[in-house]
Amino acid sequence: MIYLDNSATTQPYDEVIEAFRKTALDYYANPSSLHRKGGEVERLVRQARGSIASLLQIDSDEVVFTSGGTESNNLAIKGTAFEHMNRGKHLITSQIEHASCMESFRQLEKMGFNVTYLPVGSDGQVSKSDLAEALTKDTILVSLMHVNNEVGSIQPIKELGTIIKENSRALFHIDDVQGIGKVSLPIPDTVDLVSYSAHKFHGLKGNGLLYKRRNVSLFPLLSGGGQEKEVRSGTENVPGIVATAKALRLYLQQSQSNSEKLHHLKSKLQNELGAINEVVINTPRNSAPHITNFSIPGIKPEVLIHALEEKDIFVSTRSACSSKTAEPSHVLTALGVSNARARSAIRISLSFQSTEKEIEVFLVELKKAIHKLKQVMRY
Amino acid sequence: MIYLDNSATTQPYDEVIEAFRKTALDYYANPSSLHRKGGEVERLVRQARGSIASLLQIDSDEVVFTSGGTESNNLAIKGTAFEHMNRGKHLITSQIEHASCMESFRQLEKMGFNVTYLPVGSDGQVSKSDLAEALTKDTILVSLMHVNNEVGSIQPIKELGTIIKENSRALFHIDDVQGIGKVSLPIPDTVDLVSYSAHKFHGLKGNGLLYKRRNVSLFPLLSGGGQEKEVRSGTENVPGIVATAKALRLYLQQSQSNSEKLHHLKSKLQNELGAINEVVINTPRNSAPHITNFSIPGIKPEVLIHALEEKDIFVSTRSACSSKTAEPSHVLTALGVSNARARSAIRISLSFQSTEKEIEVFLVELKKAIHKLKQVMRY
Numbered sequence: 001m002i003y004l005d006n007s008a009t010t011q012p013y014d015e016v017i018e019a020f021r022k023t024a025l026d027y028y029a030n031p032s033s034l035h036r037k038g039g040e041v042e043r044l045v046r047q048a049r050g051s052i053a054s055l056l057q058i059d060s061d062e063v064v065f066t067s068g069g070t071e072s073n074n075l076a077i078k079g080t081a082f083e084h085m086n087r088g089k090h091l092i093t094s095q096i097e098h099a100s101c102m103e104s105f106r107q108l109e110k111m112g113f114n115v116t117y118l119p120v121g122s123d124g125q126v127s128k129s130d131l132a133e134a135l136t137k138d139t140i141l142v143s144l145m146h147v148n149n150e151v152g153s154i155q156p157i158k159e160l161g162t163i164i165k166e167n168s169r170a171l172f173h174i175d176d177v178q179g180i181g182k183v184s185l186p187i188p189d190t191v192d193l194v195s196y197s198a199h200k201f202h203g204l205k206g207n208g209l210l211y212k213r214r215n216v217s218l219f220p221l222l223s224g225g226g227q228e229k230e231v232r233s234g235t236e237n238v239p240g241i242v243a244t245a246k247a248l249r250l251y252l253q254q255s256q257s258n259s260e261k262l263h264h265l266k267s268k269l270q271n272e273l274g275a276i277n278e279v280v281i282n283t284p285r286n287s288a289p290h291i292t293n294f295s296i297p298g299i300k301p302e303v304l305i306h307a308l309e310e311k312d313i314f315v316s317t318r319s320a321c322s323s324k325t326a327e328p329s330h331v332l333t334a335l336g337v338s339n340a341r342a343r344s345a346i347r348i349s350l351s352f353q354s355t356e357k358e359i360e361v362f363l364v365e366l367k368k369a370i371h372k373l374k375q376v377m378r379y
Numbered sequence: 380m381i382y383l384d385n386s387a388t389t390q391p392y393d394e395v396i397e398a399f400r401k402t403a404l405d406y407y408a409n410p411s412s413l414h415r416k417g418g419e420v421e422r423l424v425r426q427a428r429g430s431i432a433s434l435l436q437i438d439s440d441e442v443v444f445t446s447g448g449t450e451s452n453n454l455a456i457k458g459t460a461f462e463h464m465n466r467g468k469h470l471i472t473s474q475i476e477h478a479s480c481m482e483s484f485r486q487l488e489k490m491g492f493n494v495t496y497l498p499v500g501s502d503g504q505v506s507k508s509d510l511a512e513a514l515t516k517d518t519i520l521v522s523l524m525h526v527n528n529e530v531g532s533i534q535p536i537k538e539l540g541t542i543i544k545e546n547s548r549a550l551f552h553i554d555d556v557q558g559i560g561k562v563s564l565p566i567p568d569t570v571d572l573v574s575y576s577a578h579k580f581h582g583l584k585g586n587g588l589l590y591k592r593r594n595v596s597l598f599p600l601l602s603g604g605g606q607e608k609e610v611r612s613g614t615e616n617v618p619g620i621v622a623t624a625k626a627l628r629l630y631l632q633q634s635q636s637n638s639e640k641l642h643h644l645k646s647k648l649q650n651e652l653g654a655i656n657e658v659v660i661n662t663p664r665n666s667a668p669h670i671t672n673f674s675i676p677g678i679k680p681e682v683l684i685h686a687l688e689e690k691d692i693f694v695s696t697r698s699a700c701s702s703k704t705a706e707p708s709h710v711l712t713a714l715g716v717s718n719a720r721a722r723s724a725i726r727i728s729l730s731f732q733s734t735e736k737e738i739e740v741f742l743v744e745l746k747k748a749i750h751k752l753k754q755v756m757r758y
Contacts, residue, residue, distance in 0.1 A: 005412055005416075005417075011407045012403050014404075020400075024399070025391075028391060029384070030384070030388040032387070033384055033693070033695055034684055034695065035684050035688045035693045036685075037380075037382075037693055038387075067446035067585065068613045068616075069614075070603045071446070071601050074600065074601045074603070099612070100601075100602065100603030100604065101603075103602035103603050107598070197614075199614060204403060204618065205614055205615065205616045205618065220486070221600050221601070224453070224478040224480075224482050224483075225449070226478070233479060233482065234447045234450060235388060235448075235584050237446070237447075237583075237585030240584070305414050306414075309414045309415045314412075314415075316412055316413065
C-alpha cells in the first residue's frame with residue numbers, strides 16, 4: 001500500500017498504540033480521585049504535559065488537552081469571541097482556513113460578530129497591508145492557518161504577528177495542525193493560541209492540543225469539573241494524553257532526521273508532475289514539503305482516486321473534512337484558480353516515512369491512469 | 380485491590396482495549412476520505428453506530444459521538460440554549476446536577492439566560508408541582524440527571540417528562556451517565572436528549588454519546604467538517620467509537636446477569652453500614668444499586684480515604700469532578716443534610732464485577748479505620 005493521504009490522517013506509530021494500551025490497562029483511575037490510584041494517574045498526565053511543553057518550548061500550564069484539532073480551533077475562536085465580546089465584536093481570518101475555523105466564524109457572524117475574511121494571493125498569503133487596514137479598535141481576534149491543508153502554502157506568521165500586536169489589542173490564533181514538524185515555527189511572542197491535532201502527527205484520533213499563552217482567558221466551550229485549569233472540563237483522556245506525548249516526541253525526532261528527504265521527495269514529485277502535459281500544479285512555489293496539489297482539468301478527481309486505489313495507492317481530492325461537498329475547493333478558488341481546475345484537484349500528502357520508491361510508483365501509475373482515462377473520456 | 384470508586388471511572392474491559400488497539404492499528408484512514416481505505420473505516424463507524432442504536436433502542440441517526448459525558452451535557456444544554464434562544468431564554472434544572480451541567484447553566488446565566496434551579500426533597504427528587512409551576516412559555520429546556528452521581532437518588536423521568544410536554548414546548552435533556560444499565564430507562568417519548576459517558580460503563584475515557592431525537596436541532600459547539608450530521612464536527616475517534624460499541628454491549632449483558640447481585644450487595648452494604656454507630660447513611664431509600672453515600676461526622680473523609688487505601692481499598696468523597704473543592708457537597712446540602720455531615724461524606728460505588736467478599740473486607744477495614752481514627756482524633 002502506498003498511502004499518500006497523510007494530511008487527512010497519519011498511521012499511528014506502533015509505540016503510540018502500545019502506550020495507549022498499557023495506560024488504559026494499568027492506569028484507569030480518574031486523575032481527579034483523591035486516592036493513591038488517582039494520584040498515580042494524575043502524575044502520568046502531569047508528565048505527559050511536561051514532556052509536550054518541553055517539546056513545544058512552552059510552559060506546562062500553557063498546554064490544554066482537547067479532543068482534537070477541531071475542538072482546539074473552535075475553543076480558540078469561539079472561546080475568545082464569547083470571552084472578550086465586551087471589548088469588541090470584530091474578528092479577522094482569511095479565505096483559506098480549515099472548515100473548523102471557517103464554520104466557527106460563520107456561527108459567530110450569525111450571533112452578531114463582524115468577520116473580515118482576508119483574501120490571499122496566488123501564493124496563499126494574506127497581504128500585510130490588507131491585515132493592517134483590517135485591524136480596528138474592535139478587533140479581538142486574528143486567526144490564521146500556518147500551513148494550508150489543501151495546497152501547503154505558508155502564512156508568514158511572525159511578520160503578521162508583529163503587525164497585529166503593533167496595531168491592535170487582538171489575540172492571535174494559529175491553526176498549526178498541518179505545519180507542526182514540517183515547517184518550523186517556534187511559537188513567536190506575538191502568538192497567543194496555537195492548535196494541534198495528534199492524529200496528524202502519528203498520534204491517535206480524538207486527541208488535540210491547544211497552546212494557550214498564560215494569562216489569556218477563554219470562555220470554556222466545555223465547562224464542568226474544572227479540568228485543564230477550567231478552560232476545558234471533562235475527565236482527562238489519560239491513555240490518549242500519554243499516547244499524544246509519545247507521538248509528538250517520536251514525530252519531532254523523525255522531523256529532524258527526515259526533513260531533508262521530504263524536501264527532496266517534494267522536488268522530485270513536483271518536477272515530474274510538471275513534466276506531465278495534462279497536469280497543472282496548484283501548490284505555490286514556497287510551500288510545505290509534504291503537500292502537493294495539482295489538477296488534471298477534464299478528469300474528475302474521484303475517478304482518478306479510484307483508478308489509483310486499484311493499484312493500492314491512496315490520494316485525496318482536498319481536505320477530508322470537506323471531501324463530500326460538490327463545490328469547488330474554497331482554497332483553490334481563493335488562490336485564483338479557475339473553476340474547472342479547482343474542480344479537478346488532487347492532493348498528495350507525504351509523511352516522513354514516505355519513500356522515493358513510493359513516489360516513483362505513484363508517478364508511473366498516475367501516468368497510466370491519465371492515459372487510460374483520457375481514452376475513456378474522449379479527452 | 381478493592382476498587383469501590385466506579386462512579387468516578389470504571390476499569391475498561393480487556394476486550395474493549397483490544398478492540399481499540401486493533402482498530403487503531405488496522406483502520407487508521409480518515410472515514411471522510413473518498414478512497415477505499417476511508418470507506419472501510421466509515422463502515423466501521425456505521426456498524427458501531429448501528430450497534431449502539433440497537434442496544435439503546437433508538438435509531439442510528441439519533442446517535443451523536445462526543446468526547447465524553449461532559450461534552451454531551453454541554454452540547455445538550457448550550458446547544459439547545461444557543462439554538463432556541465429566539466423562542467425564549469428560560470431554562471430549568473435541579474440543584475443536584477453534575478458540574479458539567481451546573482457550570483453550563485452558570486455560563487448561560489452570565490450570557491443573559493434565566494435559570495430555575497429546582498430544589499429536591501430528602502429523596503433527591505424534584506417535586507412535580509414545582510416543575511409544573513416553573514414552566515413558562517419562555518422555557519426552552521429542562522435538564523435533569525436520572526441517577527445522581529453522589530448519592531444514587533433517582534429522578535422519576537417518565538412522570539416529569541409528561542408534565543413538561545403537557546405544559547410547555549421545552550426540550551427535555553437527561554444526564555444518564557450514572558443511570559445506564561443500573562436503573563432501567565428505555566428512553567421515553569418525552570425525552571429529547573440523553574447523555575452517556577463510555578468510561579463509566581467500562582469503555583474508554585475520551586468517548587461519550589448523546590442521544591438526540593430526530594428533528595431536534597442544536598447549535599454545534601464544535602463546528603467544522605460537518606461530521607455527526609453537522610451537530611459535532613471533528614475527525615471521528617474511530618478506535619474509540621468501535622471500543623464504545625463493544626463496551627456498551629458487554630456492559631448491558633453484564634447488567635442483565637448481575638443486576639440482582641448488585642441489589643443484594645447494596646442491601647448488605649447499607650444494612651451493615653447502618654449498624655455502625657458512627658455512620659449516618661446519606662443515600663435515600665429508593666436509589667440506584669451501585670452508589671452508597673454515608674457520613675462519619677467528625678472524621679475528615681480524606682483521612683479515611685487514605686486509611687483505606689493503605690489496605691488497597693479505593694473509595695471517594697464525592698464526584699471526582701468536584702473532589703478538589705473544599706466546599707461541602709452541593710448535592711448533600713440540597714438534600715437537606717447538615718453542613719458537618721455533608722463535609723464528612725464518603726461514596727462507595729460498585730460495579731457489576733464487585734463481589735460480596737470485597738464488601739465484607741471493606742466493612743471490616745472501615746470499622747478498624749474508624750476505631751483507629753477516633754483514638755487519634757479524640758473523637
